[in-house]
Amino acid sequence: MRTDESKNRKRTELHRHLDVSFRASTLADLVKTLGISAPFHDEEEVRTKFWVTRQMGSLGEVLSCFGIFQQVLRTPAILERVAREVIEDAGAEGIGAIELRYSPSFTSKVSGLSWGVALDAFLRGLEAGARATGVNAGLICIVTRDYGVGVAGETIDFAIQNKDAFLAVDLAGNEEQFPNKMFVEPFRRARDAGLHVTIHAGEACGPESVWDALDLLGAQRIGHGISSVKDAELMKRLARDGVLLEICPTSNFVTRSIPSWDAHPLKRFLDAGIPVSLSTDDPGIFGVTLEEEYQRARRLLGLSDADFDRIDRYARKYTFL
Ligand code: HPA
Numbered sequence: 427m428r429t430d431e432s433k434n435r436k437r438t439e440l441h442r443h444l445d446v447s448f449r450a451s452t453l454a455d456l457v458k459t460l461g462i463s464a465p466f467h468d469e470e471e472v473r474t475k476f477w478v479t480r481q482m483g484s485l486g487e488v489l490s491c492f493g494i495f496q497q498v499l500r501t502p503a504i505l506e507r508v509a510r511e512v513i514e515d516a517g518a519e520g521i522g523a524i525e526l527r528y529s530p531s532f533t534s535k536v537s538g539l540s541w542g543v544a545l546d547a548f549l550r551g552l553e554a555g556a557r558a559t560g561v562n563a564g565l566i567c568i569v570t571r572d573y574g575v576g577v578a579g580e581t582i583d584f585a586i587q588n589k590d591a592f593l594a595v596d597l598a599g600n601e602e603q604f605p606n607k608m609f610v611e612p613f614r615r616a617r618d619a620g621l622h623v624t625i626h627a628g629e630a631c632g633p634e635s636v637w638d639a640l641d642l643l644g645a646q647r648i649g650h651g652i653s654s655v656k657d658a659e660l661m662k663r664l665a666r667d668g669v670l671l672e673i674c675p676t677s678n679f680v681t682r683s684i685p686s687w688d689a690h691p692l693k694r695f696l697d698a699g700i701p702v703s704l705s706t707d708d709p710g711i712f713g714v715t716l717e718e719e720y721q722r723a724r725r726l727l728g729l730s731d732a733d734f735d736r737i738d739r740y741a742r743k744y745t746f747l
């Protein structure tokens with residue numbers, strides 16, 4: 427399924443959430459060991475009863491399934507294990523470089539672990555995984571919109587204090603209720619400190635959210651950016667300024683960012699000269715691999731080998747690693 431050029435080259439993934447990227451077996455194991463009540467009892471039930479593979483009503487409905495991850499992100503040893511396994515699985519899948527993002531506030535919300543202790547645990551796991559596989563991995567620090575502007579400021583302070591550990595900052599969570607304009611000041615400080623910026627935008631909201639991510643928050647890349655297709659001026663701006671859209675096809679379908687597979691604008695972005703990459707977003711909840719995202723893009727979105735070669739080049743060019 428891959429061309430000779432791309433077959434031998436390892437892929438680069440730019441958008442995956444570390445704090446919700448659990449193996450089904452690990453999630454089942456942790457729930458059992460920690461005695462947490464969950465809608466599944468074993469690995470098979472994680473796949474059949476917990477993973478969200480059908481189309482949901484909204485992004486908010488998908489985000490409401492994430493609570494179980496906060497319950498199991500309980501100890502430094504667990505965080506280290508999750509990070510190591512993500513890298514091991516990425517290596518086994520033929521990924522050579524991966525940017526992983528997580529929200530310190532989301533991760534520690536239930537456990538109460540200090541953000542520094544949690545970061546160190548994730549870093550230990552990434553290093554162990556990298557030693558075992560040779561995968562090049564880096565972290566992005568997420569501000570969770572839903573916790574408000576006060577926590578956003580604390581998260582950016584944390585990212586700046588740990589600048590050596592983070593490639594960039596991001597804004598994720600409920601885009602409709604917590605718009606970009608709330609977060610101008612913390613993101614200005616992040617940029618002043620020299621951190622790169624990527625913003626989840628145009629996923630649940632219209633093109634105005636992408637404009638604000640660019641003009642108010644200084645986004646260099648956009649997570650999803652799906653609704654940009656509705657605004658010809660915005661399409662020109664993204665192409666002209668070379669703003670990469672981190673496209674996650676399965677996520678876009680499940681969160682109803684697109685009404686149907688037919689409506690996915692990936693091909694139109696490529697045709698407009700906008701840089702795009704392919705990623706899994708939340709494999710711990712969508713049960714998807716990067717290879718499956720490529721297969722769906724071919725089968726459902728009509729991408730060709732030449733398109734994939736372009737996408738792979740964009741991912742290598744636009745990575746913050
Ligand atoms: N959008 C917003 N917030 C998120 C996502 C997403 O796709 N995944 C995890 N947190």
Ligand code: ZN
Pocket residue numbers: 441443598626649707
């Ligand atoms: Zn995301």
